[in-house]
Amino acid sequence: MENNLIIFGSVTLAMKSRNLLLKNNIKSGLVRTPIHLNRKSCGYSLYVPGNFERALEIIRSNGIAVKGTAAVDTL
Amino acid sequence: MIYFDNGATTFPKPLSVRKAINEAMSDYGANPGRSGHKMSVKSSEIMYSCRDNAAKLFGSENPENIIFTLNCTTALNTVIKGILKQGDHAVISSLEHNAVVRPLETLKKNKIEYSVAECVPYDDEQTIENFRKQFKSNTKLVICTHASNVFGIKLPIERIGALCRLNGILFCVDAAQSAGTADINLSDSCIDFLCTAGHKGLYGPMGTGLLIINSETTPDSLIQGGTGSDSANLNQPEILPDKYESGTPNLPGIAGLNAGIKFVLNKKTDRIYNSELGLARMLYKRLEKAENVILYTKMPEKSHSVPVISFNIKNTESETVAKILNDSYNIAVRAGLHCAPLAHKSFGTQDTGTVRAVVSTFTTKNDVVYFANAVSRISKNNKQKKTI
Numbered sequence: 001m002e003n004n005l006i007i008f009g010s011v012t013l014a015m016k017s018r019n020l021l022l023k024n025n026i027k028s029g030l031v032r033t034p035i036h037l038n039r040k041s042c043g044y045s046l047y048v049p050g051n052f053e054r055a056l057e058i059i060r061s062n063g064i065a066v067k068g069t070a071a072v073d074t075l
Numbered sequence: 076m077i078y079f080d081n082g083a084t085t086f087p088k089p090l091s092v093r094k095a096i097n098e099a100m101s102d103y104g105a106n107p108g109r110s111g112h113k114m115s116v117k118s119s120e121i122m123y124s125c126r127d128n129a130a131k132l133f134g135s136e137n138p139e140n141i142i143f144t145l146n147c148t149t150a151l152n153t154v155i156k157g158i159l160k161q162g163d164h165a166v167i168s169s170l171e172h173n174a175v176v177r178p179l180e181t182l183k184k185n186k187i188e189y190s191v192a193e194c195v196p197y198d199d200e201q202t203i204e205n206f207r208k209q210f211k212s213n214t215k216l217v218i219c220t221h222a223s224n225v226f227g228i229k230l231p232i233e234r235i236g237a238l239c240r241l242n243g244i245l246f247c248v249d250a251a252q253s254a255g256t257a258d259i260n261l262s263d264s265c266i267d268f269l270c271t272a273g274h275k276g277l278y279g280p281m282g283t284g285l286l287i288i289n290s291e292t293t294p295d296s297l298i299q300g301g302t303g304s305d306s307a308n309l310n311q312p313e314i315l316p317d318k319y320e321s322g323t324p325n326l327p328g329i330a331g332l333n334a335g336i337k338f339v340l341n342k343k344t345d346r347i348y349n350s351e352l353g354l355a356r357m358l359y360k361r362l363e364k365a366e367n368v369i370l371y372t373k374m375p376e377k378s379h380s381v382p383v384i385s386f387n388i389k390n391t392e393s394e395t396v397a398k399i400l401n402d403s404y405n406i407a408v409r410a411g412l413h414c415a416p417l418a419h420k421s422f423g424t425q426d427t428g429t430v431r432a433v434v435s436t437f438t439t440k441n442d443v444v445y446f447a448n449a450v451s452r453i454s455k456n457n458k459q460k461k462t463i
Binding site for chain 1: 120127
């Protein structure tokens with residue numbers, strides 16, 4: 001299964017990234033990060049069902065810190 | 076009441092602000108950034124929207140660098156106490172509020188010193204030179220008000236910032252009295268930290284303020300605690316804004332502030348400024364003609380003023396004038412020292428204080444006429460009493 005989740009350190013960065021992706025016509029959804037993916041820490045992620053690599057590139061090229069990526073089948 | 080105490084807090088607040096606060100209290104109001112349910116996410120969306128709008132208003136590229144604080148004082152304390160360490164030196168202007176002076180006095184016990192640069196009203200060259208003269212090899216931070224909360228004098232912050240940048244000194248601006256009224260654009264400035272109240276020219280409710288970080292150097296956090304992020308880590312996160320926002324935030328207040336900032340964005344700062352300056356000039360002209368009224372500044376003008384007017388009536392205490400305005404004319408003003416003893420010392424009013432009149436976007440020409448007539452009558456009546 002391919003990656004579809006981008007994990008962030010804060011809800012603010014997740015929302016900033018979601019808005020940035022939307023400007024680039026990539027849809028994503030804000031979700032709580034599943035606890036097993038986040039070293040038992042709280043946090044928020046973006047679920048990106050399509051254009052994942054492009055989305056990651058846009059976020060990183062805008063200087064937004066990404067904590068990790070993952071593949072999930074249910075949220 | 077006829078409200079001229081907008082320097083303390085603006086009143087009334089726009090309807091949109093009151094509506095936004097009410098919605099936060101009655102419609103969604105869950106704890107933001109803590110949960111994944113719809114109400115919590117809605118709360119987080121409102122917080123983010125406020126950061127985004129504040130970033131637009133002040134020309135910040137990064138909404139995450141907009142930090143919510145309780146007020147401008149908390150923002151200033153965060154910068155002052157989070158940047159200065161033992162052996163450091165700071166420079167402030169002679170027009171600073173106690174929100175700047177008192178934290179620095181408190182830090183003296185930690186062997187942190189500060190010097191005061193004399194602001195010379197209407198002479199930017201001399202003011203800048205006075206700042207330069209105070210710099211030492213250990214000067215780390217300059218804190219400067221954008222505009223005096225007592226006399227409305229604007230300082231040349233762009234040039235003071237450039238001087239700081241050239242000397243490798245961090246620059247913090249107190250925009251409590253100017254944000255929303257005077258234009259501030261961080262994208263083309265040398266301001267590292269911008270502190271402001273949310274409840275004055277931004278038309279939000281009391282209990283809101285902003286610290287905007289425009290520097291790679293960030294202050295230590297004043298308080299530490301739960302942020303809703305990185306919870307297994309026992310250390311305070313370094314990520315912005317979480318580093319400075321421990322504990323449950325003032326969501327209804329921030330919702331109101333968001334509506335207030337949108338109100339300012341829609342009206343546009345330059346239009347607000349021109350309209351308020353026009354009213355301040357109208358008031359100044361009338362007070363200038365009134366008998367026995369002492370004014371302390373020149374006529375407010377674009378390059379050097381925000382719409383704040385301080386005055387006194389000869390032989391009448393400022394607090395007495397404020398009481399008569401309240402009791403007999405239903406007019407609200409503030410009198411006394413306005414928490415800025417250095418500014419009063421500069422203008423020779425440390426023993427008398429001043430009566431301060433500040434307009435807002437809701438002030439009308441009729442309000443100004445009524446106010447000036449009231450002051451004129453008080454002045455005449457007091458003169459007659461003295462004569463008797």
